[in-house]
Amino acid sequence: MKNLSAFLFSILDKFMRFIELPTVYLQKKIGVQRMGYLFVAPNMVLFSLFVFLPVGLAIAYAFTGGTNMLIWDRPFIGFENFSRLLNCGSYMDPASCEFDLFWTAIHNTWWYTLLNATGTLVMALITAVVLNRLTKGKALFRSIFFYPVLLSPVVVGLIWKWFLARDGLLNSLVLDLGGERTIFLLEVWWSRFWVVYVSIWFHMGFFTLIILAGLQAIPRDIYEAAKVDGTSEWRQFWRITLPLLTPNLLVVAVLLLIRSVQVFDEAWVLTDGGGPGTANTFIVQFIYQTAFSSEVRLYGLASAASVLMGLALLALTLIQVWLAKKAEY
């Protein structure tokens, strides 16, 4: 063991000697201050290649038309994609829009986001508070709630699809209890309910963990001071725990909003592509279908839709930064 570490150390030593000369030379050349950029450069290259470049391309595509794949074969059409997407009789009524599916998806996403974000936040908060009070089995329950997070979205979608299927576990339970068979995923409201439910089940553990960390960061003696002050449990929760948790909850809320707006994979699998009809078609699915799975592949339109979605997410993030500054105590 000792020999091994000595050996590794000598290799490291040789390596350091090897790079010493060029490093010293570089430091002289570009200055110690700027060496930092050199170190992040490899990462920046990959990041540019796989993030900045595609984002830039998507924005460029948004201003082009036609069905050609390569950008230099595509005609520049200005804001036409945007104006067509936003061309609506009334934004409240998707049927009056030129791209009714886009607006259906927006409405679906909006409702999904509202229900999913609130539901997950409330459930994660309750779970975290309860977990935080447990004296025994805290670690066990924490892992149980966290476990779904480790699953792949497709697996989650499939598991629940089977569970909710016509001959699935839930229906056999319902039948055993004397109920009627329901084909959950083919009924509009049931399917919407289960999409939100599965999503809460899937992501809750992650947010529970963040909130739990926030709860544990509240000093114990503040609670003791509150106890000496004769604070009831209820009031303690509302007047001490919740305010001290606010910065944490804000982060959670915004993460939740962003993730909800981006909903796609597990819902897609669960509902077999956004069904029944378009009841569970969300924005990302619209973008995907428009660009890659429709007969006429409208890359420009899909890009314009993702730019719009990106702007909405940017706005949400800015609101979060602003709120987080305000919520500091």
Place this chain on the structure above:
Amino acid sequence: MAAIQLKNLHKRYESIDVMHHVNVDIEDGEFVALVGPSGCGKSTLLRLISGLEDITSGEILFDGKVVNRLSPAEREIAMVFQSYALYPHMTVKKNLSFGLENLNMDRAIIEERIQKAAKLLDLLPYMDRKPRALSGGQRQRVAIGRAIVRNPKVFLFDEPLSNLDAKLRVQTRGEITKLHKKLNTTMIYVTHDQVEAMTMAEKIVVVNAGKIEQVGKPLDLFERPANRFVAEFIGSPKMNMFKSKITNVSDSGIEVTSNTIDHFCIPVASENAKIGDSVTLGVRPSHIEIAESGIPLEITQLECMGHETFIYGSLKGESEDLVAHLPHHFEAEIGDTIYLRFSSQFMHVFCDKTDQAFKRIES
């Protein structure tokens, strides 16, 4: 206001006993200091009294009534935490009023009480600030204010001054003493600083390893420590200790002999003493005098403060160094040999078997 009695109080965490059958009586309106080394259980004892911690066995009585099962609020205590534990998201004003609002008290009365406390503690200019915008001393005053407004029966302080700098500590020490005089409420004050305890308290409880070593007035503890631990813990610099043997026992005291002193008679009660028993002699640095002849001491270190002098040195045949404190300036060089005299009426004798002190015969 309340008198407090602790009867046979015992506390055990899982398998460790941290308080061992403690008995203490605290009178109504008394200022009591709990002192002891770190980890001895001072905070635990305070938390048991407060009700933040459940007791394992025994009884706590407030004004003769058992309060074992009452919550801190029902016991009507107020506590000042070492970390202050202010509510960080509330303004100073809100921090002060929060406890009163819990009682559904009338708004006007709350306002009156917090104004009074704020005036008393000089907090008026900071009422709308949050704790993070206050200095350590100001936070500390807010913590005290939060305790005062509730008109508690007992104030509990857990090392409230340990986060303050030396100057502010002395100042706040005086303020807390003044506050006690004014409010006349029972106060229990935890500190590991024996100077704080000696200067502030009317009664000191010395705790060591979960047991009470001695309870008494500050001067009593200084002059008549019941055992070696108290003798060494109270007083600064520490009491000097020498190994010795009993060579004679009489009605007027015990005669001892050691490497440095020969057939020296000390006026302490001798009924438990036997000739030949080994004992430890104790003498405080301030009870040592310089003489023309006597016990020779070679000076190894000298601290001259102008108006007082500390002399450190080694005695022939003793393993531990000796400290002498003279209340005046003293000219000497390191390496000099000087002669010391101990006066027998200020010496303490501790039995080596039990560490208990032989009782002093009062003249």
